[in-house]
């Protein structure tokens with residue numbers, strides 16, 4: 001209703017439509033022909049230890065697969081990054097239908113879902129909570145999901161999701177290798193300076209968006225949609241779908257590509 005909009009009420013995770021004074025907000029549309037090839041971009045070198053995988057948590061916006069980030073066992077280096085970045089969690093954003101769901105788009109093309117692998121700069125900061133407030137404290141790899149063949153590696157995660165159906169539920173989840181969710185080719189990516197796409201929307205993120213998508217089956221994505229935004233106590237249960245932020249103005253930023 002009009003009243004609803006006039007009070008500027010937004011679902012929590014959308015936050016303000018544009019962060020006050022923000023000129024490097026995410027997500028954005030990647031205009032392929034406007035991206036600039038940068039020959040100095042190095043290959044990305046993720047090195048993850050499945051032994052650091054600890055749990056899955058439904059935080060009421062998405063479900064986070066969390067990693068022990070007290071040592072440099074699961075790290076990301078290379079690409080546009082000067083420092084060592086530690087993996088702390090990965091999560092997804094998806095739609096209620098396969099027609100939309102991703103946060104970033106490529107020449108306006110929407111994908112049914114998008115994976116975010118979240119890392120923080122362990123050369124400069126001691127913990128995630130510090131890095132999230134600092135310019136370039138975080139590096140997030142984005143991977144688009146398309147509906148196709150079943151993703152064998154994802155199935156272990158899909159089978160664990162019913163245990164975290166409600167907001168604030170947690171389940172132990174170990175020995176999951178996040179590298180299995182990366183596309184075969186991780187040398188071709190776009191990169192730009194952006195922000196978190198959920199509160200506190202801080203402009204701390206070096207985004208690295210993979211050109212190649214991964215495939216998951218319709219049934220696997222349907223299990224994501226069986227999760228709930230709401231906790232077990234709430235009378236009205238709300239399906240966890242459309243948990244993506246609206247796109248933000250580019251504000252003159254350049255998107256670089258690692259490929260021609």
Ligand SMILES: NS(=O)(=O)c1ccc(C(=O)N2CCN(Cc3ccccc3)C2)cc1
Pocket residue numbers: 089116118129132140195196197198199200
């Ligand atoms: N969609 S995204 O990839 O941009 C992304 C979203 C959320 C997060 C995340 O783990 N947190 C954001 C802040 N939050 C808690 C927090 C911490 C410090 C200060 C305030 C609040 C945790 C990471 C990446």
Ligand SMILES: [Zn+2]
Pocket residue numbers: 091092093116197
């Ligand atoms: Zn995200």
